[in-house]
Structures are given as C-alpha cells and as structure tokens.
Amino acid sequence: MQQKPRLDVIAADLSHVDGIVALSARVYPEEPPYTRGQILGQIHAFPDGVFVATYGGTVVGYAASTLVRERTALSQHTWDEISGGGYGSQFFAGGDWLYGMEVMVSPDHRRLRIGKRLYQARERLCLERGLKGIAFGGRIPGYRRQRKAHPDPQSYFEAVRDGDLRDPVLSFQAKAGFEPLLLLRNYAPEDLASGGHAVLMVWRNPHAGDWADDQPLTRRDPEQVRVASVQLKAATLSDPEDFYRNVDYFVNIASEYGADFVLLPEYFSLQLLSCDGVELPPLEAIDRATTFTEEFISRLRDMAIARAINIVAGSHPVKRGDDIYNVCHVFLRDGTVHTQDKIHPTPDERASFNIKGGDVVDVIPTDCGPIGVMVCYDAEFPELARRLSDEGARILFVPQNTDTVHGHLRVRYCSQARAIENQCYVVTSGMTGNLDNVSNIDIQYSKAAILTPCDFPFARDGIAAEASENVEMLIVADLNLATVSWARAQGSVRNLRDRRFDLYRTRWYDGG
Template identity: 30%
Template sequence: MGSRRYCVAVVQLDTGSDKADNLERVSRYIDEAVERGARLISLPEVMNFIGKSGDGEEPEPIPGPTAELLMEKARRHEVHIHGGSFSELNPEGGRPFNTTVMIDAHGAIVARYRKLHTFDVTLPDGTACRESARVHPGDEIVTAETELGRLGFAVCYDIRFPELFRLLALEGAQVLFTPANFTLPTGKDHWEPLLRARAIENGCYVVAAAQIGRKPRFVAYGGSMVIDPWGTVIARARETPGVTLAEIDLDFQEEVRARIPSLRNRRSDVYELRKRQAPPRRCPPSTRGPGAAPS
C-alpha cells in the first residue's frame, strides 16, 4: 500500500467538436494540476470530443491517440490519471463503448471500465431517448488496486444505480470516480444529492469531474466536486472550466467506516427480491419536477 494522504485534482471541461483543441486543453490542465501538487487527476465524461449529436463520437481503440496522450502525461509527471470517459472503438464492430481508463504513475493502463447503464426513456410527450442505440453498454464491474488505494469506476447515469456502488465498496473500493456530462435540469436537483448518498452509504470518497457549458443538445451542469466518506463536499469547482483540488485521506475513510459500519451490518441473508401483491393506493395530486432529461 502506498500513500494514505494525497492531493486529487478534478478537471472541469467545456469539451467541443475540435478534438485536437480539446486534447490540448486537457494537456494544459494536467500540467497545471501537477504544478499545484496533484498526484491523482480525474477528467470528465466525453472528455476528448462532443459532436453535433451531443454525444462522444469519433471512437478510438484503446490504446489509441487519446489514451496514449494520457499515458505519456502520467509517465512524464509520475502521476495517476483517471481518463474520464471517451468513445472506444468496439473491437467486434457495431456501437462503440463509453469507456474510462485508469493509468498509473508509470503510464500503464491498470483498469478499463465501460459504462454499464444507458439512458433509455420515453418522455410524456412521446419523445424517445435511446442512448443504447448509440452506445454499447459494458458488462463488468471494475475496481483497481493502486498505490493510492483501491479505486472503483462509474460513468454519469450510473450514479442512479446504488447497487453498482455497493458492489464496488464490497470489492474494497475506497475512492469512487463518477465522470459526467449531466444536464442542467437534472444536475441542479439530483447531482449533489446522489453523489453524497453514494459517498455516505458506502463510506467512500467520490471524485466527480463534469462537463460544463452549452452543448448541442443541452446545457451541461458542471458542479465538479470531491466528497468525503462522511458526505461532506470538500471541494467544488467554480462555474467555469478549470482545475479543483482536494485531499484524499484513507485513514479518515477507514475511521468513517468504523464509526458507521453499514457494510458489516448488511443482512445479505435476507436480501431477496420478492413479488408482493400491493393494494392500489389513492394519492393526492403532487407537484412534479420537469420531464426527464439525459443524465
């Protein structure tokens, strides 16, 4: 086991449709984060390209141009880099994956995670959003043991599925990454509460790097932050692209789990989904939030 305390940087981006320019800015932000003392740097979802459709496009193999840039930066600066996510060329053809890579301080890829959950919904007006038509979902829960602790991975919409995060924690994850391109309507109401819940219920740090700015299909919320295992937001980005720093303290993480032993107190002997016949309920009208939007 390596460092118990270290500096993490979350990089908030306003990614556009010029891949070369996007990667140049990523490179500069990594350099800045290193100069400011970061040993672990995290990037947002679709960090290298957002085209006219509003999605990550121009899929690449891994390793490929984007991954190799991050690998070279990690090796040169001797830092760990979490690559946010970008479109990965499907080796079997068909739809690409939305993939994150974890790169160690030697420049080696030590983990690859493909986004599990795709946002598929039909809105009340009949409009259908089918992320699964454009992105092939992954099929593996991924953690990585590093000198900075055991790390666990998710991407954007995944944060709405607490069972994924519980499994990551049960596999020993201490720091959870949630790169995102959240919309403004869902972001302002759901982003922070969901992230804090994932941190609290699992006793983990949550590192959440996000997109900001106007995209082709929506305005991205931003709100990049780092949350400690107690659920406290210990760092929050301004409403602009840039680098935000926080401290990871794995001794504090262990202390929180000792104080709130919810992982040890689980009742897995009775956790089973059962079908129940529930009587119909009559509820008074309620005030509803805005219609669903991609997140």
C-alpha cells in the same frame, strides 16, 4: 495497437548493474562513469535504499542512498568520505539519517519526472523506517556564471538562500521542501560548474525528532491521497491539438499541486468532433468519435507518465465489433491503462448514440490502493458502489455530463448517498459550456465536487471541495484513507458492517 512501455520505480538488483553503469556514462559524459564495482557495492551495502527507474525494461533513472549518523550527515564532509569513494562502504546500520549519494536521470527521458519519482521513493523509505530525515549534497551549477561577483562560494550560497539569486538546482530543491543548511566546501572537486562545492540540503521527518511539533509537513502520509477534479469548459475547436493542449494544461496543473489523481468529465473527448466543422447526425457522430480512440489513448497515456499523475479520463466512446460502449480509461503514471465501461447507458444515450452497457464492474489497482469508477448514471445505482467498496475501494470517481440542473443534481445527490452508505470518498467532474456543432452535446451544466462521509473526522456537510457553478476550474482535496477505515470500524454509524446479510444480498455475475 502496439503495447507501449511502462515506467516503473523498483528496488535495484544485480540485473540492473550494467544498465546503471551505462546510464552514468550518458549522464556524466565529462567524467568517468561509475564502475560495476561501485554499483555492486552500493546495492550490497544497502539494498533497500537503492532504486532504479525502468522504462520498457531499460534503466532510465537511478538513486542510491545510505544510512549515516546525524553528526556525520549534518557536518562538513565530502562526497568521497560519506559515500566510501562511491562504493557505499560507509553505510551504518544504526544510522538515523538517510543520505542521498546519487540521483541520475537519462537525458533522453527528462520529461517523465523520473527524478521526482526517485525522490518520492526515498521519502517513503525515510518515513517507513522512522528516520530523522534525508540529507544530500546539492549541486550549485549556477556558481560558475556568478563566480566573478561572488568569488567566495559562501556568499553565493547565501545570496541564493536569501532569494537574491537563483540557482537552477538549489532553488528547485529548496522549492521542493529541502532546507539549505550549509556550504560543503570541496565536496566534489570534479564538479567544475559548482566550483567543486555543494550545499547540504535536508528534509526533517515531521514524525521523528525534536522538531516534530513545529516542522511543516511537506511530505504526505502514505495513507493520504490528493485528488483533483477538472470542471472543463466545452469549446468548439478547429485543431485536435487544441484539445490535447488544454487537457494537458489541467493535468499538469494538478500534477504541480501534487495530486495523485486527476478526474476529467464524461464525454469530454467529444470536443474533437467540433474540429470537423460539420455537425453529423447522432449515430454518425458517435461512430466518428470512436475513430479517435487510438490517438486518445496514446496521448493521455503519455500525459500520465510525463506528468507523474494517475488520470481518470472521464469517458470516451469505444467500438468493439459493431457495438459502441461509453468507456472510462484510467491511465496510471507507470504507463498501465485500465478501463471501466459504463454499465447503465441513459435512455438518451441508447436512443441517440445506441450505446451498449458494459458487463463487468471491478476495482482498479493503483499505487494509492484500489479505486472504483462509476460513469455518470451508474452512480444512481447503489449496487455498483457497494460492490466496489466491498472489493476494497475507498475512493470512487464519477465522471458525468449533464445538460440541466435536474440531471446534475440527480448524479450529485446519488454520489453523496454513495459516499455515506459506503463510508468512502466520491469525486465528481462535469462539463460546462456549449458545443454548437456536436450533435446531442449542445449544452452542459456542472458543479464538480469531492464528497466525504458525514461523520466527525470529515467535513461537516460531507463536501471536501466544490467547484463554482459552470466555471472552468480545478478543485483539489487531501483524502485520508485511514480515516475511512476508522469510520468503517468505529464511526458513529457503520453502514458497511451493519448490513443485514441474513435478510438481503446482491448476487453478481461472478457469484459474489
């Protein structure tokens, strides 16, 4: 299979200058593009504040920021004044506000949420440096259509701010947590759609400044990870597009909720078999399911990039040589794809599908730290979770597919035990509903959950979120990784630290 490009957001350097200039020509076809000198000036003035998004090595997004004093950021100014004519020359190292001079995204890549990623890079920088907040002049392109009704741009600004009108840019930025502070008159005369004006948009760092006690926290701490789990209803389908459309629906909803990860159930892709309209014997059915692998990987990878979310994609059967494995694919939002084989096929999997067990268990690196995956039955073997925790995982994902309450509870109780004994979070996801023409996947029972250790900083019953029984739904929870680290070091019990290495240990294939 041809390797698809990655989407990365990284600090800009001199090798990106020509790509940034070319990007600006595509983004602003009616205006002169940035010059090489301007981009060089922005990078040299504040290299930590300039980011590019690259897709397959091509620059598809750019964000330039500078540091300014509060009195400069929060008063009347023009873009030329605050950006030094686009060169970033007004950078002040002692500034306490991060000012956004530019964000641009390739028109050919607008479905990849590149702008969102660039804004998030800025927000991390603001938090890391302990700055008071982020400010920028936001465009108001809807003003051109409303100019007759609102000849004074101040009245248009107030109408949008108060919710009487909607501006496609200003309303979006306000929804994203930025406060419209004041109208910036004649901010950028070449912006004809906005009448040359802009609105000063600000986000105040909740950890800095006089407002810290009452400022709503719209940006999460880097140690806080939001996870979502999909309890998916099995459905007999006539078209594979129905399957991918439904998966994308839930992935998109999780992304809209700001989740960093979304978990899907084990064997959820076997719904594709129902599109054939004929029930095959188990061995033929699982062999047929492996033929969907290339399309499955391509579609889910594209979803992860487009929705800017890490997808822990349950499991899907994969053929290697003459053997078939039950494999969880983890699609990261930068386009990277990792896999984790199910280590312990159930007796029924071996008998009906002739599934082989994998041989390698390791953490998967993500932009939220290392994670671990245990596919269903694997959660019932404590050695796997212990190895993943020893390798640094603080979140373990358990996609499952069980047909009875007994089977579900085996996985559920063991997952809760893994959370307690390893002082980590465990996220489970299962299937519900029926598939009347797919062999060996007839009925499903599920009650997905997001589980925690049982100690004072966590939920009293060790359940951060729980789905309703056998109902298709999404559950979401914020997981504080720092709390896990605290519990492991100072908790009421310290299961990882208190092991008796003088009495017992597990020796792994690699000697660990």
